[in-house]
Amino acid sequence: MFTGIIKGLGRVAALEAQGGDTRIVIDAAQTDLGTVALGDSIAVNGVCLTAVALDGATFAADVSTETLSLTTLGALEVGSAVNLEGALRAGEPLGGHMVSGHVDGFGVLEAREQDARSWRLVFSVPPHLSRFFAPKGSVCVDGISLTVNEVEGDRFGVNIVPHTMSHTTLGERAVGDRVNLEIDVIARYLARLVETR
Structure with a gap:
């Protein structure tokens, strides 16, 4: 994990x-x-x-x-x-969210604009994954734990603070680039439970 x-x-x-x-x-x-x-x-x-x-x-x-x-x-x-x-070791702080390292699909960076000192990024997701995104939920983009700001159809937006922009590959991403997406593990299991009812 x-x-x-x-x-x-x-x-x-x-x-x-x-x-x-x-x-x-x-x-x-x-x-x-x-x-x-x-x-x-x-x-x-x-x-x-x-x-x-x-x-x-x-x-x-x-x-x-x-x-x-x-x-x-x-x-x-x-x-x-x-x-x-x-990998997370026992006793270490859980600063982001639980991430398995199992990619669920590709996202595509659709928009990138500066907002004060931060950046607003919008990603599109494959239709079969869009139901797993919720405002203020978690998502992992290229291994980075992020909070979802908004969801509209098959797109979600995030806010990237300066530290994350300069210390990860997000600083190099351009509109049209693909990224690895891992949906929140809790959302995945909840969806499966609902499907089997």
């Missing part, structure tokens, strides 16, 4: 073909991921990956074709910035 509180940015150092899958190597020199060990989970742009190799400030993770096709990881290039968060 994760919290959606980004620990820092990493950079893609290498993308290596591995029998049809891809091994991604991330330079995490600017990020404090704590004491990461082989086999630990690390969220990369909100996708839960397993550290399979460690070398100084870099780690490697294997990414399946399934994950490459269903997340934005398939569009990464060497040098791309990524949001990083190590």
Whole structure:
């Protein structure tokens, strides 16, 4: 589990073909991921990956074709910035919300405008996910825990404070860019309970 509180940015150092899958190597020199060990989970742009190799400030993770096709990881290039968060450990504060690292789909940045020192971003979502969004609910965008400000049809808006804008990949996102979305786990289970009644 994760919290959606980004620990820092990493950079893609290498993308290596591995029998049809891809091994991604991330330079995490600017990020404090704590004491990461082989086999630990690390969220990369909100996708839960397993550290399979460690070398100084870099780690490697294997990414399946399934994950490459269903997340934005398939569009990464060497040098791309990524949001990083190590797994939540017992006793650590839960600063964001409960995040599993299992991406539900893509969102698309539809609008971006400054609002005082903050930024207002509007994302569109696939129709089958729109019912999971509620004003003042939680959403995870590229691994970042955010509060939903408003919902209109298949779009939702968020407010991004300066710290988040400068310390995550949201500062680099342009209108038309795709992002990884993970809906709130509570909304997911409530919806399933309602469906089975």
